[in-house]
């Protein structure tokens with residue numbers, strides 16, 4: 289399958305001298321989900337921002353083979369004065385998508401994330417999990433080929449996290465995008481990803497990679513299987529060795 293994203297030898301230093309990211313190389317192909325893990329402050333969000341084109345690397349190269357990128361921030365960052373539907377339409381508006389097309393897409397993605405009946409409601413009246421779904425729908429509206437997530441489920445309870453993870457895998461099965469996501473949960477990484485990349489403490493380098501052998505679709509029962517537990521254990525050990 290085609291390559292969507294390539295970071296080669298990417299270094300990021302911030303003004304003031306913080307060396308955040310050290311010669312990171314990572315590639316994402318279409319139809320692949322890659323998880324990025326590592327200790328707090330090691331440069332994961334910075335890598336994701338560089339991947340999205342929101343931040344330029346200090347050196348190294350970034351190649352994106354698509355400009356249809358969906359980005360989900362750690363915080364849902366919804367506009368409180370806009371309804372759910374108008375929040376979802378936001379990037380379509382910025383892209384100059386005609387109103388009828390925007391509306392049709394908003395209906396489709398709101399249905400896909402299970403919020404068809406909440407289009408007219410403002411964010412203040414939604415739960416945390418529902419707001420996260422709105423952020424997912426907003427990113428899907430651009431029909432992304434490359435999906436980037438920064439710990440989108442971190443603030444949610446375990447059940448909601450599992451539900452949204454399954455939702456995400458269904459969307460992945462339907463749309464076949466490539467994805468790169470940051471998580472602090474080894475279980476979430478193994479359940480969702482094909483590959484788990486592990487970074488060292490700052491300056492973050494990629495020091496480990498764990499391949500996940502389970503195919504898609506992944507049944508929720510996978511989470512309680514011994515094979516799953518063993519792999520989560522090996523990712524956790526890689527993290528410990530890296531730090």
Ligand SMILES: Nc1ncnc2c1ncn2[C@@H]1O[C@H](COP(=O)(O)OP(=O)(O)OP(=O)(O)O)[C@@H](O)[C@H]1O
Nearest residue numbers: 302303306308327328329330331332333334335490
């Ligand atoms: N705009 C900035 N200016 C200066 N330093 C920054 C800036 N953004 C991030 N840093 C520093 O770069 C390092 C990497 O930050 P980053 O946010 O990428 O870490 P992270 O791995 O995402 O951490 P966490 O898991 O806590 O979210 C940190 O030490 C942080 O203090």
Ligand SMILES: [Mg+2]
Nearest residue numbers: 332333334438
């Ligand atoms: Mg971060």
